[in-house]
Amino acid sequence: MTAVAIAPLGRREVVQWLAPSPLWDSGPVGTAAAGLLNPWIAELKTDTFVDDFLGLLAGTAGSPADLADLAPETTVGGVSTAPYRLFQPLSQRYYFVAAELVCRRPGIPDHVVGAGESAFFVMRRLRANGTEEGFVPGSGKTGSWLPAGAGLLDGEQRHPMLPAPVAPYAAAGSTTAALGLGLESGSGRTLFYGYIPVGVRETLARPMPDPAKKLAELITTPAPPGGWPDPIHSWLHQRVIDPWRRMLPPLPAPANPSYASLFLLLDLGDWLAQHLSTVHQAIVGGGSLTGAVGDLLDALEDVDVPLQGGGSVTLRAALAATVPFRPLVTGAEIAGPSTKYRLDQVSGLGSWLAGPTSATSLSGLARAALAVAPEAPVVPPELEGMILEREEPLPGAPAGSGTTYVIRVVYDHAPCEPVISAPTHRFELARALDADAPARKILLQMPDVTNMRQFDRGVAIELPPGLQRALDRVTPEMLKGDPMGPDNGIALGWICSFSLQIIFLVAFIVMFIFLLLLNIVFFWMPFLKICFPVPVPTKTPPGPTP
Known part of the structure; x- marks a missing residue:
């Protein structure tokens, strides 16, 4: 113009x-x-x-x-x-x-x-039809892309x-x-x-305007082999079924099985309250149900949960008894129940914790109940605003192309x-870690280990009392499957000083441990490092060497 x-x-x-x-x-x-x-x-x-x-x-x-x-x-x-x-x-x-x-x-x-x-200058986003859009910032971190004609948009972002x-x-x-x-x-x-x-x-x-609606629309289309993922059902596996499996033999028992059992009960009750409210209401109110939701309710009645110290209650009764302690799920600082549950000692869990293909498993019963009373997918609050739009590539653009822009300069x-x-x-x-991005050359110098006592301790780390008490209970025997050590009851916070050089050396060693382990999967070691000897004059170490 x-x-x-x-x-x-x-x-x-x-x-x-x-x-x-x-x-x-x-x-x-x-x-x-x-x-x-x-x-x-x-x-x-x-x-x-x-x-x-x-x-x-x-x-x-x-x-x-x-x-x-x-x-x-x-x-x-x-x-x-x-x-x-x-x-x-x-x-x-x-x-x-x-x-x-x-x-x-x-x-x-x-x-x-x-x-x-x-x-x-202004940056313009190109759409698949060849038109341009200008970016108009909003309050905070919001903003919108609006169709741009021959002139400037009101409030268009200026550089x-x-x-x-x-x-x-x-x-x-x-x-x-x-x-x-x-x-x-x-x-x-x-x-x-x-x-x-x-x-x-x-x-x-x-941010995508309504990602949950997009997923709901996708689920109604013909499914690929294996079906579309159901986030509600997968949350049940991630929060309850998979952790419960990890509590059972031959895997080592958790250090505090009653603590782990309590939070599994709380998570199962929370999941039912959010996604199968009729079942949860029947658990709390003592009612009965029919059909698929009734089958799930009856199955909860058939599972016996042992109590620490003797006796047992049904899983349904345990869920009802832990309802007042539901705020613990989100980290509320309230006292837990006096009753100690032991989900790691429940017998006959092979079929109960099987996959969704088993009609009598918790997974299969939950899927059948969800089919009777379907709920629309809901974006978790912590993910709101983080699921971004995916722009359609321009005609003729190579596969994998991202959003395309142009710049117009303005007087x-x-x-x-x-x-x-x-x-x-x-x-x-490009993304920050784009595969095509050139490598920035950075030289990191490792500390000389000939006299590590020489390093000044300049990094201070403060530990709150709760974390210090937990660390005091960690013993070498835990590597053999033994429980945590006794609680000494002392509630003192600590502030400890460390050498930055030694922290860096430990991080380097740990990094290589994981690199070697994951090399089994990725086979990346031949491409990860290229080493070249550096001739340096030898010197006599000032003290004993490790």
């Missing part, structure tokens, strides 16, 4: 954005190319990227013509039309968008941004741009030399640049209409 202004002596001045002037003689943005109208994206590969970029433009760290060599690589090697992949600063990659604001008259002079005027001088550098007879960048007689030019905040990738991704000079540039090359914002 261009703008018309009244210039001195009555001339009508047309202002527009062009690619940076150092590119006017080169590559795909020469004077005869369509790219002349498009702002340029430059990729910098050092942590001193601002100094490097400005030094390049000033001619003190290279030539301004080198700007043409800073284009990012495309996501598909050698395909010039593919989107760029912009990587995170974690990968030591930084990006500027650069453009030049000029007057369309002989000499294409730079247009000065005056007082009360501003230059900035600042700064002017930078371009030193004369061009050879005589070139286009850029004739336009103020001649090495011998040029006066220089000015371009505008702005930092592209790749780190806002997750901020720009909007705002109210009360006139803003001058908006043509779009940049399309680009994607």
Whole structure:
């Protein structure tokens, strides 16, 4: 978009954005190319990227013509039309968008941004149909992508741009030399640049409006082999069935079986209250039910739960008795029941804890009851706002492509209409741990172990009384399956000091233990490390060596 202004002596001045002037003689943005109208994206590969970029433009760290060599690589090697992949600063990659604001008259002079005027850029999201959307921030961390036409959206997010001088550098007879960048007689030019905040990738991704509804719609479609996952049923397995299995022989008994049994009962009661309320109400009120929900209720009556110290109660009675202690599920600091349950001693649990294919198992009975009284999936409160939209890839985009963006540079000079540039090359914002991301080279120096007593203890860790009492009960015999040691009843907090070097050494050793163990699955050791000997002079250790 261009703008018309009244210039001195009555001339009508047309202002527009062009690619940076150092590119006017080169590559795909020469004077005869369509790219002349498009702002340029430059990729910098050092942590001193601002100094490097400005030094390049000033001619003190290279030539301004080198700007043409800073284009990012495309996501598909050698395909010039593919989107760029912009990587995170974690990968030591930084990006500027650069453009030049000029007057369309002989000499294409730079247009000065005056007082009360501003230059900035906006990021636009491309939809599968080719239209653009602009991001309008909301209060807090909210915001929306809205359809964008030829102009700016009200409240559209703006990213600042700064002017930078371009030193004369061009050879005589070139286009850029004739336009103020001649090495011998040029006066220089000015371009505008702005930092592209790749780190806002997750901020720009909007939460899915109703993920539970999307899942419900998916479940109604033809299911693949094995069926669609049911989160409600899987929560029963994760909270109750799987932990209960891990309490049973031949696995070692938990250190405090009555404590583990109490929370299994509380979790089962909480799951029933949320997802099979009719069954839970019958448990609390002592009523009866028929059909699939009645079968589940009767099965709870048939399971006998031993009590610590002798005797037993039915699982249904245990669930009813623990209802007043339900706040313990969310960590409330209240006293537990005096009755101690032992779910690890329940007999005949082979069929009760079987999978959902067994009609008489807890899993199978729960699935049948859920089928009779289906409940819509509900997003857990802790996951609300964390399930993000997944954009459809653009036509012709490679498989696995993410959301695609462009940048438009804007000159705002109210009360006139803003001058908006043509779009940049399309680009994607890579994840922080993208598989294609370049590796940032980092050297970590391990401590010398010849005299570890020399290390100062500069890291303090404070332990609350509850954690200290639990640690005091940990004994080596627990590795053999023995229970925790006795509670000494002393409730003292501790603050302990450690050496950072030794903590780092322990973390390094533990890391390699897990790397070697998981190498059985991933076979990654040949690709994980490449070692090279470092010749260093030997020295006599100052004391005894380990």
